[in-house]
Amino acid sequence: MRRVAIIGAGPGGLQLALGLQGAGYEVTVVAERTPEEVRRGRVMSTQLMFGPALALERAAGLNLWDDLAPVMGGFEMTQWDPGAGVPRSRFTASFDEEVRSVDQRVKLPAWLELFEARGGRVEHRSAEPDELPAIAGRHDLTVIATGGGALSTVFGRDAERSVYDRPQRTLACFYASGVAGQGAASDAYARVTGVPPVGDAIVLQALTVGGRCDILLIEAKFGGPYDCWADRPAPEEGLRRAVELLRVYAPWEYERFAKAEPTDAGAALYGAITPTVRHGVAELADGQCVLGLADAVVVNDPITGQGSNNAARAATSYLDAITRRGELPFDGPWMRRTFEEYWKRAQHVHAFTDLMLRQPPADHVVRLLKAAFEHPPTAHRFTNGYADPLDYRDWLMDPAGAEEYLAGIVRSD
Incomplete structure (x- = not known):
């Protein structure tokens, strides 16, 4: 043997x-x-x-957790800059296969x-x-x-x-209970709110040690308002701080998390990854x-x-x-x-x-994401590429492929 x-x-x-x-x-x-x-x-x-x-x-x-772990049925992406005075952009798209998170x-x-x-x-x-x-x-x-x-x-x-050769974001992650739904399908989606000068707030549904919960991940750009975790606060203070940030930079998520509490004494994680x-x-x-x-x-x-x-x-x-x-x-x-x-x-x-992670984002990526906000088939393809990023190779990852893809959208319209 x-x-x-x-x-x-x-x-x-x-x-x-x-x-x-x-x-x-x-x-x-x-x-x-x-x-x-x-x-x-x-x-x-x-x-x-x-x-x-x-x-x-x-x-x-x-x-072992098929009967317990929640299934996220889709993906919601929002981009918004509250200081720019422009309306937010948002799309939703369904996942073709199940998506879960088990602590x-x-x-x-x-x-x-x-x-x-x-x-x-x-x-x-x-x-x-x-x-x-x-x-x-x-x-x-x-x-x-x-x-x-x-x-x-x-x-x-x-x-x-x-x-x-160094981290591109600082990270703060919180497991929360008591998150209130808004009566929308996206309550059960994976959700991303991106604010270009600040970073991203990502929300997932998950199964944790005490049952179902919501996860809030803050991806903070260095030096911005989201980059405020150097003191590694306890879960209660960390989540409170994160929720106050949502009030300003993702108010629709603030409405959900306003009364949230940490799931347990170990419900916070901080760091940065290279x-x-x-x-x-x-x-x-x-x-x-x-x-x-x-x-x-x-x-x-x-x-x-x-x-x-x-x-x-x-x-x-x-x-x-x-x-x-x-x-x-x-x-x-x-x-x-x-x-x-x-x-x-x-x-x-x-x-x-x-x-x-690239800053500033590549021009062809900006244009493809703009297309996703305006063109549901693009939103659907972008969403489901997360399951196997090999699909991105010939369009999202390749500037020439992106041009061909965008031209195809124009022709189909």
Whole structure:
């Protein structure tokens, strides 16, 4: 029986661990926290997942919350600058497939307990870079599935594939209960309000440790009014501050959140993320290699909600590569091929996210979004591209393709 070590118990690492376990591999997971510690901890992300990624979880038998997690039926985008004296622009469009968010404090403990119940070995501790040679020496394959802490330094930054070398936004995320609907279909949609000088307010519906909730993610441009989280306030003060900002910059959301309260003591998260592509394989001092998975090697800003989708795709891609390898060695060349196969799709996700962070926005993107506000088929296509950003390649990502697409709209009108 081949032995695999997975360092990190996030969504990608645990999905891969459970898949390998089901395929007959002896798997050890190194997890910093116990399931109960995760449940009692603070929120970790918005974990928005679109139809294709949810289908991968379902195929793996890991869709444990289908009867509990709310489904977001569509997408609403609003652009408005209260200081410019112009009307707001807004479009809504339906999702073609289900879209959900399940708090990682719900998902990860359940998956880790499932792994242990099926006989998997878990070491509840931190792993340091100097331990990797010993871990790799005891296993046929070692996968690093965590992008945080000292292990993030193991994989060098790929300068050719990384556009940014610093964060482009500061982030504040709140899980809230008591959000009031307005009696509109968009109450159950994923919603984005963009104010060009300030940033974006993103609202999702989710399942958290206490049941259903709403998530408010503030994507703040540096130096603007949304950039006010350096003191890392407690959830109650942080949410109150965020709601007061909504009063000015997204009053329709303020009406919903005016009486909201944090769901629990861990319902706030602050930070800033540098979008980065790292080399997928790290060679250790003794010549052994370890393979990076998902956020360990490809890190995206959450503005496009792609992190958990990337994790599901990466775990599925790596599981297929590992099982197809049979009894052949998991050597450095194989690891590099495995990462590059995953990167064929991940590159489109990363490029889309980088493009949406760009300041000032590319001219063709501005024109395409303007078309989405005026042309429902464009709004629908833009909305559903989030599920698989490969669709953006030939129009949103390509200036020439954008011109052709826009010309086609004119001809059809």
